[in-house]
Amino acid sequence: MDQENVSATLTVTAPAEKVFAVLADPTIHSAIDGTGWVQESVDRTPLTEVGQIFRMDMYHANHPNGDYQVVNKVQMFDPPRAIGWLTGQQQGDGHLEFGGWIWRYDLAPLGPSETEVTLTYDWSAVPQFxxxxxxxxxxxxxxxxxxxxxxxxxLVSGR
Known part of the structure; x- marks a missing residue:
């Protein structure tokens, strides 16, 4: 595959500020996840800035441990237009290692009560190793x- 990202777009019946607020709340991420892998946010503080770290408990049947934890680092924080984070893990020595893949949401207001949301998963920065x-x-x-x-x-239409 030459393309190293995938994305999807959907129009949401909610203002961009409301959509952004949901995305900036890591305690809601498990309800957003379309795979069922995201279990629960370890860090419950809302996302507020680039560089912020937040952890999520995960489960995947093909993961060596089944249950595991990821560490995310906010890479894009532009309320209410864009939010995104790198995903990685904490090593045994406490060092954080990010794999080079990023989750990003871009929000485009279509009026006072509609927002076009594009979710992109980009793995173009994943190192060869x-x-x-x-x-x-x-x-x-x-x-x-x-x-x-x-x-x-x-979620946003029910809030």
Whole structure:
């Protein structure tokens, strides 16, 4: 595959500020996730700035441990237009290692009560040594991004 990112777009019936507020709350991320892998936010503080770290408990049947934890680092924080984070893990020595893949939401207001939301998963910065581990990119099926956007739409319309 030459393209190293996938994205999906959905129009959500909510103002961009409301959508952004949901995305900036890591305690809601498990309800947005379209795969069921995201279990619970370890860090419950809302996202407020580039460089902020937040951890999520995860589960994946094909992961060596089943249950595991990811560390995310906010890379884009532009309320209410864009938010995104790198995903990685904490090493045994406490060092944080990020794999080079990023989750990004871009929000475009379509009026006072509608927002076009684009979710992008980009793995173009994944280093060769990680690619050689045999990790498939993207590590989820084609419906994941669309499912996540539909979950987001349900959450913001119910708030």
């Amino acid at each position: 990680i690619r050689e581990r045999g990790i498939q990119f993207p590590p989820f099926g084609p419906d994941h991004l669309t499912n996540s956007l539909h979950h987001l739409a349900e």
